[in-house]
Amino acid sequence: MQTNYGKNVECKAMPAAEGWALCKFDHEEGKCVRFRLYELKDDVKRKETAWSPWYGTEYGSLC
Incomplete structure (x- = not known):
């Protein structure tokens, strides 16, 4: 996740979660965010959007 005010955050799902995770981010009101997803296996990014x-x-x- 990336903001237009300089905040970059990652949210990771643990292997036991089978790819699902709940991520709670605290953002400034009235700003913008964007997202991208990828799979990380053996320290290699795969299926990056x-x-x-x-x-x-x-x-x-x-x-």
Whole structure:
């Protein structure tokens, strides 16, 4: 996850979670965030997606 105010955060799912994780991020109101997903196995990134569009942190609409 990346913000337009310089915050970059990763959320990792543990192997026992079978690829699912709940990530809670604290964002500044009225800013924008975007996401990308990838699978990390044996320290190798696989199946990496492109960045999502930017979404507003306040209402989730496009920035």
